[in-house]
Amino acid sequence: MSGLISSSLLRCCAHSLRSVDGLKHSKTWKSCNTSVLHWCRARSLHVDSPPHKPSLTTSYVHGTSTFPLIPLTVGQSLDNTVQRWPDREAVVFLQDGIRKTFAQFQQDVDKVAAGLLALGLKRGDRLGVWGPNIYEWILFQFASAKAGIILVSLNPAYQVKEVEFTLNKVQCKAVVCPTHFKTQKFCEMLREICPEIDLTPAGTVKSSRSCLGSARVPDLRMVIVTDSRQPGMLHVEDVMQAGESRHHKELMDLQSKLSFDDPINIQFTSGTTGSPKGATLSHHNIVNNAYFMGLRMGYTSIPQVRVCVPVPMYHCFGSVLGGMSMAMHGIKLVFPSPGYSSLANLEAIQSEKCNIVYGTPTMFTDLLSQPELHKYDLSSIEAGIMAGSPCPPEIVRKLRTDLNMKEITLAYGTTENSPITFLGFPQDNEELKINTVGCIMSHTEAKVVDPSTGEIVPLGASGELMIRGSCVMHGYWADPEKTGEVISQDRWYRTGDTASLNSLGYCRIEGRIKDMIIRGGENIYPAEIEQFLYTHPKVQEVQVVGVKDERLGEQVCACIRLKEGHISSTEEIRAFCKGQISHFKIPHYVIFVDSYPLTVSGKIKKNILKQDMEKKLGL
Template identity: 40%
Template sequence: MLFTESTIGEFFEEQVRNEPDRDFIVYPDRNLRFSYQEFNERVDDLAKGLLSIGITKGDHVGIWARNVPDWLTFLFATAKIGAVLVTVNTAYKSHELAYVMKQSDMKALAIVDHFRDVDYVETVYDLVPELKTCKRGNLKSEEYPNLESVIYIGQEKHRGMYNTSELLLLGTHIDRDELDRIKKTLNCEDVINMQYTSGTTGFPKGVMLTHKNILNNGYYIGERQKFTEEDRVCLPVPLFHCFGIVLGVLATLTHGGTLVMIELFDPLLVLAAVQKEKCTALYGVPTMFIAEFSHPMFEMFDMSTLRTGIMAGSPCPIEAMKKVIDEMNCKDITIAYGLTEASPVFTQTSTDDTIDRRVSTVGTSMDHIEVKIVDPETGEIVKPNEQGEICCRGYNVMKGYYKMPEMTEKAIDKDGWLHSGDLATVDEDGYYRITGRIKDMIIRGGENIYPREIEEFLYTIDGVKDAQVVGIPDEKYGEIVGAFVVLNEGSDLTPADIRDYSITKIARYKVPKHIFIVEEYPLTASGKVQKFKLRDMAVELLENKDE
């Protein structure tokens, strides 16, 4: 029996009745807080505002924004009227935004002013010049025939766009009965959220997720951390990704807790938020945690209220994990593994697991989800501790990729198993270890080389802070091993030093032929290293070296 068959709107309203006055959302740097009741009222007004401009069940509403407070209002408002929230990566630029708007058949797009060096308002005007001449809500765009409205999240007015204040006001003129009527037509199996895979390889695909997918996954993720209504979760990861929405928002909501939001990751803001709001849980990718405990002002902040949290997105160096446990007081930190297509988590460690299991595995399978490891060539289940592709089946598997039936069939087999493309092993106790991606595997002269194994080795070298290993095209061997290494501050290690040491410690064919010392890696907005960009960089660096 699953935890809930409710829609997100129904479940949220139940929590409002249970805990109307408890803090639901806090923005410490804005001194802004909403109780469950206050936030629900704002959500209802925005939901009615969306209805007033013609958005209803099944329509696709894009959101392209930092973690501003009304991001979450849009999340719950669209859920209450059965519209599909299409989350757009904040790091996207005009080419990528154009692709998502078109591919998703977007009817409305909500935006903020900018992110880093990209002016969102000007980007949208460049893509949709008709906005400046069309009446609001009656947009007719040649390039984007489905797009009818653009909404600016904020007070400012922009030609051709609604702003959130106007929508909230419009919502007060819509009869409550209209919202209630639509809510009665919704079902937990409806697609409610569409997330575009982060694009570490190939064209982004729109992953269709249902109320049932993400609400239940959020609950079981919170259970692994032993969440209660007393938990206060500091969330500095972007909301456009499953990490933010499911692991963060829905894991907290399903346990009646409080979300402490960070609009844009900054280690100092995170440390200040944890202290000010007495957070009990902290989320992030490994690079975020490293930035926090490495900050020169770290010692000035009180981390004593922290207990648990989640580290996910990429493998964590063991030394970094020990610091998070010992110095940040996250004694019960958990590791989660999954992918957007799986809503996203299907294995996770628990607070009771030993430190060794929390640093060397991604835990055991989640409740109500089957997990298996198969030989990528034959599809046969492999023996314990043998490497193969990790697959899952259960309530959490996506409905499919939007308008990509062939890609959906490749990802989900006829028996309902979702194929991750990730390589893993499982031990006799059911603990899974991720060893790399099938596509990341390097084949050097017929030898299969798994980058994760070499990366773990490189972490052990004194002076190495982080390492990423990729295959570099080679005429003789097909591929050779390349490594991009970030050094600790003050380290004077050279590529030759690393290579000479490696020769003495690992098989010769695994030793990186080329080592590049870098200060940082190209990352997706959700913190994943873009290995295909590292491969391109390696080729370019070697070509320049030969000239």
């Protein structure tokens, strides 16, 4: 950024510093210092409360705060909170009937952490958790962190080849999973890639020092099952009983040796453009992201925060905004069901009186469309966080009117940024809630650049969003080449998103650079068309993709999910657009669909949707 300061200003400062007689140049230095402060104020923004005075003059912002970064590990953060609120409820898993206070949760965490050490796992080893939202997920999240073991979040939708790739990529020594969930047979798949498991005598407890001898996953030492007992595998209870007093002492001694800069979590990206990449996050990354998110949401001033958490724990939304926020702010997490269920969410909100609800736009859309919505007492709802993909303004309006969610807050981030970099304030006005993804987070820098030149664009102009700060990951695990593609030498992370900044430090996301449709030389952002089509009274949900066109290169294709009981046609949708949006943005193709291809975290796989539409249209 120093290049932005005028050379004359720098010369002035340098001249004053070189002066032998400082008094002689005190006026010059004072003038120089004032100029530098003025320059800094035009680019930094105090974000402990909503900024009301437009101050930015360019597409660069630095979120400042009176609250310092937290120099603690995950384990230390949990221990601090347990000391403050030992008897407060920490987690509730409704479907399994599990309730734990902070003191009870800490006791379980310490038992598992000591057990992992007793079984031979050590600081820096990798342990994969593979499954839906069950108690053991969050239990092992904190137990592994306390033991200095790196948690690997495995997508529960992974099939054999995918789980084999990820286990080998990070050299996992242990995997925690249920026997099965819905159609996913976790233990069967692990036996397929590691048939040597069956050669272990029933009831034998393997330590990490004894190799399973698998040719396909040579580093795997043990599988820990959360429900039924399986031959050749450990049960969670075995782990909890394995730790002796010496292992508990080892665990206690370890706490002062762990560094908050140590890697502690590997989150795999969706891998839509190739093999999944392991974003490596440190204690410092996720502790501070959760801490400042909670401050922004006002968790420290709400007497009792009860969060409904339908988002998956394997994703940053669940593990950081959920799990880590619990440890940082002493909030209560309510998990309605292992897998996503709109009805289970409604029941959880009613029975536990949840006042905060987390979700992706798709999850909130499904919630609003529930026919029995009016039968539930949802009066406890005060606020929510929506993230994961761009949100249609119409959904935000409906949450405020239909669910009385006055303080719905939009968030933006990426796995590589731990994850949140922009988050609204609960008290933001409707215009900011509807048209932006929130304000820059504390201790975070953002800039919008021209993708072709790397130069910062004028305020309000579109370009690629880049992020720098304590949130940026260490890198992709064992992949310096891919890391170098997204993190510059000066630690700026390239998001790949097209965005713009306003003078208050709020961000508007316009879409993925790679999702941009180029039709006959015109650049078209799908999000703009989607937001317009959401205003059609029959449209429940819409996704816009570019499909192949021989003459123009690409054509606009709108994939529309209609509201229940409604019918429509291509002609009706195109007529609705005419005169309202530019002619080249009007969808050439309109396809009515019942659903979209989704990741397990609720994100729409646009690349797959594009392929499906091209196949359907015979292109």
